[in-house]
Amino acid sequence: MDEDLKYWYLRDHKLFRTLSFKQMKQLCIIMGFKEAKKGEIIYFSSSDVPRIFVLKKGNIKIVAVDEDGNETIKDIIKKGDLFGELTLETDGESNEYAKVLSDDVAICSFLLSDFEEVLLKNPGLALSYTKIVGLKMKRIKNSYSNLISKDAKTRLVLFLKDWAEKEGTQTGNKVIIENYLTQTDIAQIICTSRQTATQLLNEMEAKGTLLYNRKEIIIADITTL
Template sequence: MTTELTKLWHIDSINLFEGISFEDKKKIEQLTSTRKLNKGEYVFFPDDSSGDIYFLASGRIKLGKHSSNGKENIKAIIYEGEMFGELSLLEKNPSSKREDFAMAMDEDSIVCTISQDNMQMLLKEHPVLNEKVMKQVTKRLKRTEKRMESLMFKDARTRLVDFIKELAADLGKPVGHEILVKHKLTHQEIASITAISRQKVTTLLNELKNEDKIHLERKSLLIRDLSDLK
């Protein structure tokens, strides 16, 4: 059973609640439930009710859809500290349905859940939270729009480079003049995100490596010069 202290630690790890007082975090803890998931376990499915909002305290979650032939298309990767399922806040309709699935990518992923009604109450009580949520929603919608444009108008290499730059923005750590990205993604997962075949992803990554644009390690890469990555 999750203890109150453990739940508070989970709340403290969520980006949205940075700067919130300890007393307010205790109130938020009372409004949330916590769930531990195994790798491959679903948080929600398409057509599930969208009446809840989720926060990832630990691990990674992928959001996506399955095509009619069963092919997985990953729309976004959610990392520790991030919120997801927040688009239902814009609809303000707890009876609306999910369009995507959400699945744990790591063992012992920890998800905190809050109802849409309680989340709306928090946003009214804390305007700073409302501002943060709107910024995140806007950022995610812009990224989705940019990725759709990329799929329509850009070749495979450009799409892959754009995705590597996204990873650098989200996960990159400076190492001198280079950027280290520990992403833990398989080539198949990268393929599902960029709409490129797994074989083509491998070929393009090796091309970038041979051109000394990147250095590849297992589940990580080193970008030599971000401005020269193209």
């Protein structure tokens, strides 16, 4: 791929704003690039060399498979998010893969070792990076405490609010979200059974607070959700 294009792919990520043109060039040389279509599965843990990924376009979900073959959604990664060995520490056995949710995605990646070297030469970048990882931790902690103290319905509402805020198109109090998740996905994200999620969504639809279909979710009034 053209080096110049790579440059722009990185340039617009807030993490790399602090870098000079020259430093950026260096990063681009070690950068990998990949595109994929909906439904494709991208393996990124264990087998391969550890990498850090930046999602430049689209949405993916990170799925973990446990000993019994059960699949759990670990994370939804959106445009601009980082994923992979964020902790800078290879963790052996975790069995995870990424599945493309949107029509297509573009992904940049670095080898963990290369990235570490760049961090060592750019303390400012290291600091920004730590903050991004920290932010991620904070979000995880938050959903963790929701899981403990809130019931399924509240969790669904919180999830929808969050989704609407991040990606919805708001007109007045009405918000339209492009829906690339199935109800099974949503259920897994808010940690409940598919049946419960379906029921809750239908309840909300019956009450008129919501309009659900496979293409989009329309929230009548985000303030009263």
